[in-house]
Amino acid sequence: MSGTPPADGQTTRGQTTRPRASARLGAVLAVLASAQFAVALSTSIVNVALPAVRDGVGLSDAGMSWVVNSYGLAFGALLLLGGRAADLLGRRRVLLAGLLLFAVSALAAGLASAPWMLVTARTAQGVGAAAIAPAALSLVMRLHPSGHARGRALGVWGAVSGAGGAAGVLLGGVLTQTLGWPWVFHASAIGAAVVLVATLRLVPGRLEEPERAPARLDLAGTLTVTTGLVALVYGLTAAGRSGWTDPLVLGAFGAAAVLLALFVFAERRHPDPLLPLGIFSQGSVGPANLVMALLGSVWVGLFFFLPLYQQQVLGAGPLEAGLSQLPLAAANMLGSALAPVLARRVGAYRALVAGLAIQAVGLLWLARISADGTFLTDVLGPILLIGLGLGMAFVQLTGAAVSGVRPADAGLASGLVNTTRQIGGSVGLAVLGTLAAARTAGATARTAGAAGLPHAAALTEGYRTAFLVSAAVLGAAAVLSRLLVRGTEPERDTAGADPLPHSPGTPTKTR
Template sequence: MSEIIVQRDSEADPDSAAAPPDGAAAGAAAPDPRRWKALGALALVQFVIFLDATIVNVALPSIRRDLGFSEGGLAWVVNGYLLAAGGLLLLGGRLSDLLGRRRMFSLGAALFAVASLTAALAQNPAMLIASRFAQGTGEALAAPAAMSMVALLFTDEKERAKAFGIWGGLAGLGAAAGVLLSGVLTDLLSWHWVFFIGIPPCVASVLLVFRLVPESRVPESRRRSLGSALLLTAGLVAVIDGLLGATDHAWTSAAVLGPVAAGVVALAVFLAVQARSAAPLIPLGFFTSRTRATGYAAQLFMATATAAMFFLIVLYMQDTLHYSPLRSGLSWLPFTVAFMPGLVFSTKTMPKLGYRGELAIGLAVIAAGMFLFSRLGPDSSFLTGLLPAMALAAFGSGVVAPAMQVVALHGVSDADAGLGSGVLTTVQQVSQALGLSAIVAIGFSHQRSLLKAGISAASANTQGRQLALEIATVVLLVGSVACLALLRKPAPAAESAEPSTI
């Protein structure tokens, strides 16, 4: 089968959800008749990846008891995954462009399945942490390759919007279902099953993708820039590690400032190398395109806020309301249910509101839910406290997801499809790390200062959590305004059809 190509399009009207198909003027090839089946096969791994990002949360206390984790060591069950995935995604995206997207997807999905098995069978903290790093590496290889294959399979703009609506919807459902299933599996079976559950979908996806999706890669020979990719990866890992260190150390401590400073230096060296490179790792157009920048901004603000939300509310349920893991997990069922109406609303209103309106409205609705979360106290009930907040946050997430996926890959060529999706997913992982470190650390720091001032533990806990969630609310509101400001209609010549390079 001939290689699928997505042409770069003009951004004369980037906000229109009914814009002409990419490459229509040039006579795009007929779409692959198996594309919808292929979407289903690829989306299996996308669902599992987002499921795995949250499924471990409710199980953490049980894991700590069974494997003998310290409080600090337990954080690496989450942080190891974020560091590997966030640091290696851009490298994975570029490798998929150069070595073959189907090949890298299959390799990543297989690695994810094997790492899930070793995590489920872990007998000590070291084995589990190593498995989580391997899972993150598998995501870094599979996720950008999968998203780029979806972009290449669906060349019609309307079909692509629908495909990414399904894609984004399954991602959101996976994240919400992870918290739900974590409690159910931990209470009814054991924490080991939160890792077993992801293996069958990965295996099935690899087998189906080889039958349904053609291989694609960059047509011309290109220097692989692996040294630059590794330099970028090292810089991102160091920065994320420093930010995550703020959960246990002061912001001015060497444990925070040291890795952050080293990461910033590595990233500066990367930019200097790219400025002199004849074959840069990242084309400048990825950062100068207003349309794609809006997608990255939406991901940044949403992932930063919601990562803190999931972490803090899970702790609130179990530590303050004294929910069991099963009850805590089942309590997230309304979030999963409320996500779907948001997704339906987004797909039906996108032609009228455009991507700009969808992103701004969705982030504002999540902010409303976040504010309600910040008002929760030790005497709050599920029906009048948690449920309204969950419904708003989930509905808004469903509204944002499809538009964000389409806008972030707007005008990306066949040669850079894997890199484009890698940039978007890297933004997500780095933003989650930022939310878990910066926002949560500020809340915990405020809590400690209140305890030192003689405030009761219960009151200090509530006020620290409320401050963190209020900050998350502001982050989302700023994101809503930023999307309105960024995704304006520029003059036709405002952005070049072909990106310049660093």
């Protein structure tokens, strides 16, 4: 299989039938979606396993956060570089390299016997993920033309991306309770190795060809944006632990501001910048990334606080907490499957606003949890709504972030949307964690002189605050989405329109 698979309905020398071509495209899409699933899975698979990892490797309580943050920092900070590398060096080549690094580093994490070994391996795993995510998405966009085929492909992509987060919590609980915490990482290594072999066999070799000849590497841009984002995410993460006025936190914010300003300055002067600032005016890239950052801030927070509520308040074990994510994953996949259908019927922006609103309603419902509640009465109904809305919104935003972009910038746009989601998630988790901790401390202090508020009840007040603020963020995102396209009629195309129309005032690109 040496060439690009033909699109739906296309024939090759009169021999390739439509069902056969569709089957070939479907197999390639399954491989690429599996790569994205592995990335999303590894973001959350350690959440339930952290207490066991702490005991097994000898981590401190503060060190536990770095098992998650080292992966997230490397992933978020290097996504732009991964996207540009895919454009310049070849998407298939970058995808294969990322999968190899991801598999080897995940295996090393499972074999770690000291904290520094584990954190180093997780950092390398994040670097691999930063190559996988934009390369795989840009391949999906290249293989599926705009219209119905692209809408279906993005529906699959949204389903596996959202389900990966929920499945990570599920699989992490199952593996931790049955085989032990190292298998949380070994499973990621095995999965990446399988996807690597499938990519070699099924993804066409011709896709290795870059869109254009490699240009000079933007070293200044790479260095400033990577270190700037690391400083920003570190400051936001530390703020939840040390407070927003801690000198180290303020220093990190100051360094981030200087480095990111230098990045903008460098990009304006480099002949082939890492992030051409004009990409934000292509298609719907700018507004889509803004809303994706808000969605990411809620998404990461949900998968962090929900398992904590179930284990620390409701008393669930790792396996039970993991299994309880199945309804959320199923609802997410349903929402992703319905997203392109709904977009063709009511317009893509209305579908996006509906998805954000449904999530907001689910989080408002979840904000009514109680310390003596149960999964059936307090959690099940809300997470079904949240999963449905998440799948709907994610598909629309992913399509908007890469639609109307020049082919040579497809990998860059794919990396950018993942960067905004990761950075948005870091911002959101830091803010939500600080608010939840403050609410819990306040609830405890109010009754310190009396009988005292039970610890589970105080924790519940903190979690309720996090969910309530998350609902407000999604409500604002829904309003913002509508304001950004004010005066633009949603597209309706029964054959399958682009995931989102272009922003007002942005010239429509001919594809």
